[in-house]
Amino acid sequence: MSSEIIVPAESGHPGLPAAEPGKWARLWSEIKKNKVSYYFLAPFLILFTIFTIVPIIMSVVLSFSYYNIIETPRFIGFSNYKLLFVDDDIFLQAVGITLKFAFITGPVGYILAFLLAWLISQIPQRFRFFYTLCFYLPSITSAVAMSVVWLYFFAGDRKGLLNHWLIQLGILNEPYLFLQNVDSIVPVIIIVSLWMNMGVGFLAFLAGLQNVPGDLYEAGSIDGIKYRWQQLWYITVPSVKPQLLFGAVMQVVSSLTVFDVSMRLVGFPSPLYAGHTIMAHLFDYAFTRFEMGYASAIAVLLFFLMFGLNRLIFRVLGRD
Amino acid sequence: MHKIKLRRIDFGGIFLYLFLTVFGLLMLLPLIYMAVTALKPTSELFLFPPRFFVVNPTLINFRDLLLITGTSAVPFSRFIFNSIIVTSGIVLGGVVISAMAAYPLAKHNMPFRSFIFNMIVAALMFSPLVLQIPQYLLISRSGLMNTYWAMILPYLAAPMGMFLMTQFLRQLPDALLEAARIDGASEWRVFWVIVMPMLKPAIATFALFSFISAWNDPYPSMVYTTVQEMKTLPLAIQTISGGVGVVARVGTLAAASFLMIIPTILVFVITQRMVLQTMAHSGLKE
Numbered sequence: 001m002s003s004e005i006i007v008p009a010e011s012g013h014p015g016l017p018a019a020e021p022g023k024w025a026r027l028w029s030e031i032k033k034n035k036v037s038y039y040f041l042a043p044f045l046i047l048f049t050i051f052t053i054v055p056i057i058m059s060v061v062l063s064f065s066y067y068n069i070i071e072t073p074r075f076i077g078f079s080n081y082k083l084l085f086v087d088d089d090i091f092l093q094a095v096g097i098t099l100k101f102a103f104i105t106g107p108v109g110y111i112l113a114f115l116l117a118w119l120i121s122q123i124p125q126r127f128r129f130f131y132t133l134c135f136y137l138p139s140i141t142s143a144v145a146m147s148v149v150w151l152y153f154f155a156g157d158r159k160g161l162l163n164h165w166l167i168q169l170g171i172l173n174e175p176y177l178f179l180q181n182v183d184s185i186v187p188v189i190i191i192v193s194l195w196m197n198m199g200v201g202f203l204a205f206l207a208g209l210q211n212v213p214g215d216l217y218e219a220g221s222i223d224g225i226k227y228r229w230q231q232l233w234y235i236t237v238p239s240v241k242p243q244l245l246f247g248a249v250m251q252v253v254s255s256l257t258v259f260d261v262s263m264r265l266v267g268f269p270s271p272l273y274a275g276h277t278i279m280a281h282l283f284d285y286a287f288t289r290f291e292m293g294y295a296s297a298i299a300v301l302l303f304f305l306m307f308g309l310n311r312l313i314f315r316v317l318g319r320d
Numbered sequence: 321m322h323k324i325k326l327r328r329i330d331f332g333g334i335f336l337y338l339f340l341t342v343f344g345l346l347m348l349l350p351l352i353y354m355a356v357t358a359l360k361p362t363s364e365l366f367l368f369p370p371r372f373f374v375v376n377p378t379l380i381n382f383r384d385l386l387l388i389t390g391t392s393a394v395p396f397s398r399f400i401f402n403s404i405i406v407t408s409g410i411v412l413g414g415v416v417i418s419a420m421a422a423y424p425l426a427k428h429n430m431p432f433r434s435f436i437f438n439m440i441v442a443a444l445m446f447s448p449l450v451l452q453i454p455q456y457l458l459i460s461r462s463g464l465m466n467t468y469w470a471m472i473l474p475y476l477a478a479p480m481g482m483f484l485m486t487q488f489l490r491q492l493p494d495a496l497l498e499a500a501r502i503d504g505a506s507e508w509r510v511f512w513v514i515v516m517p518m519l520k521p522a523i524a525t526f527a528l529f530s531f532i533s534a535w536n537d538p539y540p541s542m543v544y545t546t547v548q549e550m551k552t553l554p555l556a557i558q559t560i561s562g563g564v565g566v567v568a569r570v571g572t573l574a575a576a577s578f579l580m581i582i583p584t585i586l587v588f589v590i591t592q593r594m595v596l597q598t599m600a601h602s603g604l605k606e
Contacts, residue, residue: 027431030430030431031430031431033430034424034428034429034430034431036424036507036508037424037428037430037433038424038430040420040421040423040424040507040511041420041421041424041425041436043417043420043421043477044417044418044420044421044440044477044482045421045436045477047417047473047476047477048440048443048477048479050458051451051455051458051473051474051476051477052443052448052451052477054454054458055451055453055454055455055458056451056454058453058454058457059450059451059453059454062453062454069457116340116343119336119339119340120340122336123336123337123340129592130344131340131341131344132592133588133589133592134340134343134344134345134347134348135343135344135347136588137347137348137351137585137588138347138348138350138351140532140536140581140584140585140588141351141536141581141584142535142536142538142554142580142581142584143536144536144538144554144555144557144558144577144580145354145536145554145557145576145577145578145580145581146350146354146577147577148354148357148570148573148574148577149350149351149353149354149357149574149577150350152357152570153350153353158368158369159366159367159368159370160370161370161372164369164370195347195350200529203595203596203599204599204602204603206596206599207595207596207597207598207599207600207602208599208600208602208603210596210600211600228332240603241603242602242603242604242605243599243600243602243603245603245604245605246602246603246604249444249445249604250444252445253444253445253446253447254447256447257447257449257450259449260538264558279449282450282452282453283452286452286453286456287456287542287543292453292457295453296453296454299450299451299452299453300450302450303446303450306445306446306447306450307442307445307446310445310446311445314604
């Protein structure tokens with residue numbers, strides 16, 4: 001309600017100043033009347049401005065400059081972006097790897113999280129905790145801590161558990177270098193990421209599914225719904241749509257920023273840049289070469305990629 | 321007729337449990353393997369053929385862990401201490417700041433309310449990782465490098481916390497708040513005495529998420545610190561492993577990793593009931 005008063009006042013500011021002085025005065029008195037509300041918001045908004053809004057503006061500004069921390073930034077127009085798309089083959093490769101990764105782990109992880117949450121919601125309450133724990137625990141572990149397990153599991157010699165099993169089964173004759181071979185690096189990162197990917201979305205689904213009103217299902221069975229999958233598709237999915245949207249947003253953000261797993265498993269930079277993601281490229285330029293302007297251009301692109309994709313998801317899923 | 325129907329339901333049920341149990345245990349396998357490796361004596365670590373389980377469990381790896389001083393004479397306990405300071409700073413500070421922001425956004429009706437809320441929710445749609453460069457410049461210019469502040473301040477205003485708490489608070493009735501105001505309580509008092517206790521499930525949820533990400537995040541100490549004694553656990557573990565791909569000191573490394581994962585599991589087990597209560601209100605709408 002309040003926003004309806006604000007929006008026109010804000011957008012049409014210097015154009016008609018004398019026309020409506022009452023509007024500004026009214027707004028100001030509204031703000032003064034509610035000053036306690038703003039006191040409550042102040043700590044959050046101050047920190048949010050310093051560490052989120054200002055950095056967004058800084059990133060955009062820096063992305064048009066050459067800046068190496070020592071000299072003052074020098075304005076160079078669109079050169080960074082031109083360099084990224086025309087000359088930087090490794091960046092284009094990183095975009096390819098990131099998208100390949102995101103288009104597999106994103107949807108697969110998302111659907112898997114939802115299906116598992118749905119299956120868990122089908123069993124009695126008292127057994128749910130154990131299964132929730134099984135599926136959620138991997139995602140609260142850190143990539144760094146788990147690397148000790150994965151490095152050993154995928155190790156390229158006979159002591160590697162996976163190689164050992166595959167040789168025993170007769171599938172392989174000699175150990176395969178899972179972590180060094182260009183062909184297997186992305187699949188390995190995908191598998192490990194899927195394993196630790198249930199995350200926030202899974203919990204949101206689980207909670208949403210518990211709260212679907214039971215009489216919806218009764219009404220459904222009267223209307224002729226017989227099978228569980230029909231129930232799932234016609235009743236359950238529509239009732240947890242807000243949670244689905246939330247989960248999708250979280251999934252996009254996490255799929256596009258993979259870096260930890262790749263860095264810990266295949267190294268940084270990875271062999272022939274086969275596990276090089278956009279995030280890895282950003283980190284490389286920002287904190288090993290200190291080319292902040294160039295790295296900012298990468299950050300800005302990644303920012304718009306995430307934001308754009310999420311807006312798209314909202315368009316598609318958010319419609320009623 | 322009735323009997324047949326019963327049997328069919330049982331069948332599906334058995335399959336459901338079988339699937340969930342097998343898949344669930346498969347998911348746990350890497351974690352079990354880590355725990356088992358942490359208990360292995362050196363003689364069992366480099367066996368050929370490799371063995372999954374441990375035969376003679378020992379705690380020697382944990383003892384080694386506390387005794388090794390790394391490459392720069394910083395004891396391992398120092399890293400644990402750093403992690404605890406940084407994580408508790410982020411979790412406690414983040415909870416209070418988010419709750420304070422959520423209260424007016426959910427229960428007051430002041431100008432710019434929906435603008436502020438939408439702005440913060442928009443921040444959920446990208447990862448703060450892309451803001452690392454300017455954040456680094458801000459921290460280094462303000463002389464906060466190598467302090468705990470550098471690792472805490474940028475993470476305090478968490479959009480996720482504000483979002484979860486606002487959504488949770490919105491569906492709670494106003495009656496209690498009104499009653500307290502009529503009794504003459506100030507907004508500040510209403511917030512601490514009534515709103516904070518009501519928010520408990522949302523606080524537990526956000527505390528869980530915030531704890532997990534702060535505890536596991538290697539970036540702050542990678543970027544904002546240059547001296548060994550300010551590093552946190554994720555980075556210390558990287559140091560113990562002696563760089564990427566090196567498989568030496570597997571036992572010690574597994575012990576360190578195991579110690580690092582235990583707190584996150586405990587926090588989840590403690591908060592899980594309240595988490596599900598809160599996440600039911602986490603839906604996003606256009």
